Amino acid sequence: MGYSIIVAVIYCLPFIWALWSGIDVRNGKREHTNWKGPLLLFVVTAVVSVVVNSYLTFSYNLSFFLNSSSVVTVLITVGILGGLMGIINIITTMIARRKNWPKTMHNPKVIWIIFGSIAGSLLIFLLWFMPIGQKISYVVTLNNAVSAMEASTENDDISLVQVLSEADCVSRRCAPNYNNVFYVRNNLDQPKEVQVKIRALNNNEEEVKVIDSEIVELDPDDMKMVTTEETIKSGNIWEQYSFKTEERVAYYQYNFRHRDLE
Missing domain, CATH: 2.60.40 (Immunoglobulin-like)
Known part of the structure; x- marks a missing residue:
């Protein structure tokens, strides 16, 4: 569990950086959102994750990807969450049109982009990054077992x-x-x-x-x-x-x- 949390924090860093930059733009502290830094950090994180996953696969004979049942579970989970977010946006859009809300108050296209980004990011995390944290925990547990056996009297x-x-x-x-x-x-x-x-x-x-x-x-x-x-x-x-x-x-x-x- 602990390694999965560490991986989750690392995965969130590029998004937090981009969000912080967007807040600075809104507060007038900078003119444009800094996308290059967060994007570069995400690419580096992805490359490191591939290296780590490859090492765990070849060194400990672990599967590189999730099995089919786990993939289906993740797709259903993200699909349900995405569907709920879509329903919320549709209902909110209908209310906004009836009450003539300005787009500064509710912009459906922007909301769709935000909800899509959230669902996509969650999908990538559950399919790729979280399993890496779980694999690291498994390997640590396995090595602890070997050490405990060797130390046993x-x-x-x-x-x-x-x-x-x-x-x-x-x-x-x-x-x-x-x-x-x-x-x-x-x-x-x-x-x-x-x-x-x-x-x-x-x-x-x-x-x-x-x-x-x-x-x-x-x-x-x-x-x-x-x-x-x-x-x-x-x-x-x-x-x-x-x-x-x-x-x-x-x-x-x-x-x-x-x-x-x-």
Whole structure:
């Protein structure tokens, strides 16, 4: 979540710059809106995003683009928002014509341009820039899992580490669920089918949830994210989590079982 917010802020900088320049023109502080600076900044941001996305794709075998279901979801979301803005503009235009409002008060063409720019900018962000932030978060989580496994002093056949328990809610006013990500590793010298049972605990070491993982095939020293019945596999891999809880998971206990591959 944190990296997505950082990417969102960077993405908004050219628009904020252009808007600020427009306000200066309106206040008489400058004669023309500065488009070259914001446009150049946007181009630089886009080029850097392509480089970062390419690195993540080739280094971590991540998809370069969103999958089809995510694209459809984004298109529907932006389409609904764009439709609502269009209806508002149409209704406002009808009222303006009846009351003979001057164009300085309501200019439909300008409003269409503004609404179109908002919808287009949101579409680009949701289809391209936000996934990059999510991919960075995924890679950081993956690297944390590797580090935690290497630092572990356990000598069990199967190791489990928690690398994330993050609120799936930006606003503090809502009652968030927490996305929890666990990784499991096969420490044996033979491939195994592995299943773990996780007992998640809160800060007071009170039980929050007990859940069984799905059976996963692991090669020797192989490590994969724990998936359960709550894992949404149709989503992009960087959006997936092991399971949800109503409280942050601070501690955990686990049991495991494994067998040879059939």
